[in-house]
Amino acid sequence: MWLHGLHAVAAALLNPRRRLRRLLLTADAEAALKERLPEGTFAARKLQPERVEDRARFHTFLPEDSVHQGAALLAEPLPQVALDDALKASDGPVLLLDQVTDPRNVGAILRAAAAFGAAAVVVQDRHAPPETGALARAASGALEIVPMVREVNLSRAIRHLQDGGAWVLGLAGEAGRTLAEAKPTDRRVGLVLGAEGGGLRRLQRETCDELVRLPITEAMESLNVASAAAVALYELRRA
Incomplete structure (x- = not known):
């Protein structure tokens, strides 16, 4: 490539x-x-x-x-990284992308993940862009820093995080509590983001520990998924 x-x-x-x-x-x-x-x-x-x-x-x-x-x-493409290996290497939050397919968005999410110390970006293998020059360009070097972990089943990856003690939050505009209100301070956080338009799918919603929202104004219905990831990662890092 x-x-x-x-x-x-x-x-x-x-x-x-x-x-x-x-x-x-x-x-x-x-x-x-x-x-x-x-x-x-x-x-x-x-x-x-x-x-x-x-x-x-x-x-x-x-x-x-x-x-x-x-x-x-x-x-050559980077060697695949297992989720457990990424978790051992960093105690940062984990982003899980539910069928986010635009390589520019995935690249921008990787860039935000590197900036805010995320342990990994997890994608569903069959519904995520391949590693390409365009994705690497959008990531601005972050593809070499943050592991992009490919999983066959995203819900299974969520449950694996939960079994390891993580608290998994799904971003949804209609959620009752904000991320700032719900984020734990005593454990790792998994953050699930859905594709633009469709949002989180039902199975991912049901598997998350809680759905949360970002407190944006009524002037905009939602944020671009990469922008939402950056804002959410900043909130998780903020004391």
Whole structure:
């Protein structure tokens, strides 16, 4: 897969779990990467950047509308991470996405998850976007930081968190209590977010410990799922 954009490429270069194949850079992009990466990064990853003089060359392997900033990295997909391994590595909250399929939204959610210290973003394997350059670009490097855990059955993943002592809250606009009122302070929180339009499906609603809402005004019916995730993660982090 081709990763593109300075943030996504830099983060992949710094991720020892990411296997790298080729690195294509314009002169400006190479200078920008050298400023933000530790000295000797290219050599340590055994990569010799290939200079690109004509930026149109990027569009032979990237979508025409991609914002690549003169940087593209051919890499292997990340190894899959098990939920239990992600939970052992961090005591942060866990986001569970119920059929959120837009790669830009998933990427933005990963970015918020990295910013607010989430342990993992859990997606349903058959109803989530694959790992692509567009998703990595939207995540702005966070794909290399926060594990994106793929589960066959989301309700089973919720119950697994609950069995481990987590309190799982589902975001729903009609809920009685706000997230601030319901969030526990003595245990891990799982936060379930539904797809735009449909929201949480019935089984996920019934499996959550409680449904909660964000206190938005009546001027707007709802928030974009990525915006809701960022606001909710901030609230969970706030003392």
